[in-house]
Amino acid sequence: MVELNAVVALLGRFPALTGLDLRIEAGETVLLQGPNGAGKTTLLRLCAGLLAPQSGSVTVLGHDLTLGPERRAVRRRVGLLGHSTGLYEDLTVAENVRFWARAAGLDAEPSVERVVGALQRLGLDDGLLDLPVHRLSAGQRRRTSLAALVVRRPQLWLLDEPHAGLDQAGRNVVDTLIGDAVAAGGTVVVSSHELERVRSLSPRVVTLAGGTVHRDTGA
Amino acid sequence: MSRFLADARLVAAKDLRIEARSRVVLNQVAPFALLVLVLFGFALDADQRTLRTFAPGLFWVAVLLCALLAIQRSVSVEQADGALTGLRLSGMSPAALFVGKAAAVFVQLVVLEVLLTAGIIVLYGSQIEQPLLVAATGLLAAVAVACTGTLYGALASGLGVRETLLPILLLPVLAPVLIGATRAFDDALGNAAVDGWAWLGLLAVFAVVATAGGALAHGTLVEE
The missing domain is CATH 1.10.260 (434 Repressor (Amino-terminal Domain))
Structure with missing residues (x-):
């Protein structure tokens, strides 16, 4: 489903991911955590096909994302909720x-x-x-x-701080949505600072630090 | 091909719907266009013979100034809340996105040209002797301006200083359109003994190059 090997990705001129390895199977829910600047958002954007890796390999839903046309092809199968809403x-x-x-x-x-x-x-x-x-x-x-x-x-849900800006009821709705997406066969990767809330949704927690995987409870 | 056209139509319809709701062109750009014509009148001492003589040039300078506003608006709609990222994520062809955005600007420019045509007739006393040449010039120049503007709008927005940089980048590039369209209008309004249809050829070549070049280059600009 998602496989990253020795991935280096730049944000401007600065390395945001520094040799990251990660494998996510279909139907999994994965929580990404880590301090600001750890590379969570960059990882999600990379998996969505919005960024090209500087080096290493990235395969998402069978698409080799080191290739431009493949990055474009994967986007229609991925749903990314970023910091902005993208609404008109x-x-x-x-x-x-x-x-x-x-x-x-x-x-x-x-x-x-x-x-x-x-x-x-x-x-x-x-x-x-x-x-x-x-x-x-x-x-x-x-x-x-x-x-x-x-x-x-989408087949792959990439949710960057999905609970941000929501009231308690809204947060519960997001949790239900994540559960429904997994029940429907989707794969969900959530980046969140709300550790307790998201831990209840996912047994697998991947902690990033300095642009690489620091700890992976599913490894 | 049908996917391409469907995506282009979707983007154009979305931009025009946003314009219909916000009425920026109707309430802000159109009055600005008329104001430009009036100010030119003040600057030239309201002498109708002089105004008639210079009407083609004044008309196209006003069109270009209004085009800048319409293009900046077209760019800002996608920048406001990350919509451009959403469009990239949609997997839509960048060429289809370009054609859709340019088509919406084209429609707005044609509306402004109709308004400005009425303006030079009423304010400057201009007379249209060749309506077909006026229509063909207006349409071709609108294609050229819309496509070049959409491309340069994407370029300027990527540089992060779009409001100030866009006119400096765009207006020199559009100089051939200004010259060609003014000469064609000189003929169409009976101002000068020039072959307007020959100048239309220049506009046609510019429009084709701007459309093809924009469709090819837009992807790189949006992705980078």
């Missing part, structure tokens, strides 16, 4: 969710039921469907961003 302020919640589903290669526009279903799974009210994103709270934006991923049904 002047479009409504439904329009944003539909746009990102179509952009990710869904052949048909997702039905209203599917969009509503995704929003309801994220604990968002139907009444928000036709509301422009600029009228949403930060937590509602985060949930809408997650709903756009839910509609796409």
